[in-house]
Amino acid sequence: MAPMARAMARPGGRSARVQQAVHDAVHALEAEVGRGALTVPLIAARAGVTPSTVYRRWGDLRELLSDVAVEHLRPETDPADHGELAADLAAWAEQFLDEMDSPPGRSYLRDALLGDPDGDNAGRCSAYAAEQIDVVLRRADARGERRLPDVETVLDQVVAPMMYRILFRPGGLDPAYARRLAAACVAGDRQ
Amino acid sequence: MAPMARAMARPGGRSARVQQAVHDAVHALEAEVGRGALTVPLIAARAGVTPSTVYRRWGDLRELLSDVAVEHLRPETDPADHGELAADLAAWAEQFLDEMDSPPGRSYLRDALLGDPDGDNAGRCSAYAAEQIDVVLRRADARGERRLPDVETVLDQVVAPMMYRILFRPGGLDPAYARRLAAACVAGDRQ
DNA sequence: CAACAAAAGCGAATCCTTTGCGTTAGCCGA
């Protein structure tokens, strides 16, 4: 009942090794047998640990997959620089939508939300997006662009609508939608 | 593998009775033993059917709970009439947030999204919200109010941000946020 | 280096889930 996957009492040594081995096993098996065929005993065997270890640490297959999914959702690079906020934000939104609305993206998104009793992993996902947006906004500020929206506004006006449609109305999302949201946000339909 | 919970080939008779009995059993047991203690065999026993029946019809505990969750999320009455769009929408948004952000609301929301391979139930949830909004907007139109947003805009600007925060940033949501989103939307920070 | 405690290993018992096969009951045409 204590999913201390991240707040380890003993960060160094065996606990860390086991966590790494299990995560690696999930990655490998996702590719080999597919997301749907994953089971705790299977993962445990591949990781060289006993199933009970996994159950004690994560409590649940879903919580384990939630942890792993968050890793997949972590952005790997900063948003590209196109010289002005409007372009940066539009490009970022488009890429974000493209990644999140893909079959694997939606799968990871669901997993992340799913096995997450305390909403911890979900918060992490949101934080990733916020970070990326922050980079874009700071860059614009450094350029001297004015009347910038803040991060919360971008989350409300750009990220939230995309997420809502991905989760609640799958299908029929195109890049133009992302660009439109970004454009409207930058144009400052606010104030 | 065929979750024909809703598109029954033989709507009348036994199939319908079984579905009803199982749904009723879920409702009763949710109250008695709590969401977390639900299992297929438990539900089946209460409903007077065998577990294999449940597995064949719904495929999965999660899919069954998803179906039931959608029922909980269905609004029971039309939004209250306060004489003008701004007030109607603000009140509706506030109530929506209150219900969805409550512990049971979040639980149903998660269940509905979770056990839903084809995004069918999720779409249903969105449709409920869209219906409510449509009622509010038609009412405003009938009053002669002008420059009304359309349903899609309200979904983007009011519903989506609330949902995003409920799902990805649990905690710290207050009624004022809902009213602010509604007000901004009506004020037409768009176009 | 010794004592302590957290986490992992092990194995048995329990429970859930799947599956094949026979039976029942709603539906349809004569």
Add this chain to the structure above:
DNA sequence: TCGGCTAACGCAAAGGATTCGCTTTTGTTG
């Protein structure tokens, strides 16, 4: 109204998944 047809259910057995108590390992601390 009466058979024939088939989807859906019941039953039971087999195969996994999950839990739990206990022992052993291992990292930390004084």
